[in-house]
Amino acid sequence: MSFKFLHTADWQLGKRFGSFPDEEAVVLRKERFDVIGRLADAATAAGCSAVLVAGDVFDAETIPDMLIRRVLEQLKAHPQLNWHLLPGNHDPARAGGVWSGVAAAGVPQNVHLHLEAKPAELAPGVVLLPAPLASKRTEIDPTAWWDGIAAGAVRIGLAHGSVQGFGSNGDANVPIDPARVKSARLAYMALGDWHGTMRISDRVWYSGTPEPDGFRDNDPGNALIVHVDGEAPPEVTPVRTAQFTWLRRSQKLDDVSSLAQIDAEVSALGRAAAQCLMTLELSGAVPMAELARIDGKLAELTPRLFHLSADMSGVTAFADAADLAALDSPVLGEIAQRLKASSENSGADAAVAGRALRRLFALARQAEAESRT
Template identity: 45%
Template sequence: MVRVLHSADWQLGRAFGRFEPDVRAALIEARFDAIDAIGQAARTHDASHVLVAGDVFDTEGPEDRTIVQALSRMERYPCRWWLLPGNHDYARNGGLWDRVRARRTTNVMILTEPAPQEMEDGIWLLPAPLTHRHNLDDPTADFDTMATPGARLRIGLAHGSIRDFGSRGEANNQIPPDRAERSDLNYLALGDWHGVLEIGSRTWYAGTPETDRFQRDLPGHVLLVDFMGGEGPEVTPIRTGRFQWLIREWRVNDAASFDAELERLMGEVDPAATLLQLSLVGITSMTDRVAILGRIEHDLRHRLRHLDLRADDLVARPSDDDLASLSGEGMLGAAAAKLYAKVRAGEGDAALAKRALERLFVEHTRGAAA
């Protein structure tokens, strides 16, 4: 049995500039730690080769530290690492990959030429390195004519789109979905799509080993690919990612429904390893809206690694009790009644009146608590 690991889209050196410094540092370090997770998986599952299908680095000009960190992590493990240039780190003379070669170790193989490599006796790797960020031609077209004498296995390694992923993937570097069949490949290891995706029994995207965007719930994985005799490959995802990036929309109508959603979430995740994009939708009393947002700011935000809150669609409607609490406040009550009338009438400045009424109620509530 021959066993390899298939990975892609490490995006080492990604800056994560939108995040606070402590979150940014954790996300950057997690991408390097994913190399160790892959190396440990190779050791655990007795895989001699790790195939990285492009975008090892996030740019074609990473810092020296990024290159050294990557190579030193790979050097720790006895497997061989096969690195393919993708659209973010494409191959060009005098560029990134010459810098990597100057520092590489004996177990790191750089595939900047579309030439077949015999990884072991009769096991051939057919690489399709990208030489530009956007290639109009099929980068795997040369697989048809690559000679692999005495081949027991032919494994393709490429970076590009099997189909148009729209805004979530590259529309260039198009690869036909039947490339494995056309070129008599036992397996086609692909990169570019950042989640695990089976195109066919012999064609897979490994996804990124450490998730890097709010797009899917699953953490990062590497694929364990077993070739057993003349049978097709058996592909098994193995988790490597530390962080989960979740998108949630909660429809809440009172503080109790928010508490129920929060309790459910906390029971499903590791908060310190969770980045959450949370949208709140619903109509609540002002009292409940203030309570919900207060719990988010003073509790949930501190539990999670990162929180991106969108609460504009959580509408505060003052209840009779809310208005009654202001009615005895003289001028304050009169102002609240006038603002609420504008909100209900839907006049041109109703949105401004709603914000002013909410602020009035919040400040009144704070004053009463003091």
């Protein structure tokens, strides 16, 4: 029995992106919606008849009705595909939750909601075993019931959870036994929750989110084309669906030239830089005058990217003799000397003095620039 489908997960439609400026957040939210069309194109081009969404279709249990209706209309616009949607831990199947809103909006014929733990036919001889979540966390493996299903069909499992603890303490909000693929005699287990593409075994995969939503280095932005044919392991082919690239970089600073590698990477992106988000974790100790040049380079890089955030908390700025001599005002020079002495001590007061010294020099540079205009 041959069957081909697209495996995706973690759409998290309605995500607010509250840590970004409003104009950027609007664009990021739109891309999470627009990726549905790219998924449909990828599935159709590969000859798939179904799209399996392994949980977290929506970002929360409360989603605007207009967004729900827009999503359903987008899925309906691709009648060549059957869309199978599974509740995850962000959008569990609870009374009065988001899935009640979906049902009330009117579900198109090619959209299938798997709100209960019961088998569903994907195609003649092909059965889907869904494991919908009814809460944000559970100690019980939601796939356990699959072991009791009688043999005789090609079976595909659809679940949302962790085959290992991905949190800092190693615990899983929803534990899933990766050996279930053998005990339940599955042709394939389609998983969601880990936002990157990950192969657990030849029959167990995480697809990852189709549009990245964070600075995690776990290969996000893909979907999986899965071809099941008989008893052989399925053929799994990742396809790129992301519009934006999210990059996390760290750099130790000695002077402004330390940013040359970052500058070269942004230049190498070319026009694609406009669809790139970058977070920079900076560290090191630099003179005040050099800090100004570093700030200038960061200001130059910012408009070349869609978004740039620079974490300067690991950077220590010190005032050397040249910095102090550059202050025209004797009063400012005396204040700077005192702050410099305090910043060289240990403790919280030293950190406060260091920040005050940086602010003093920033204001002095600003005043100098304004005097020249």
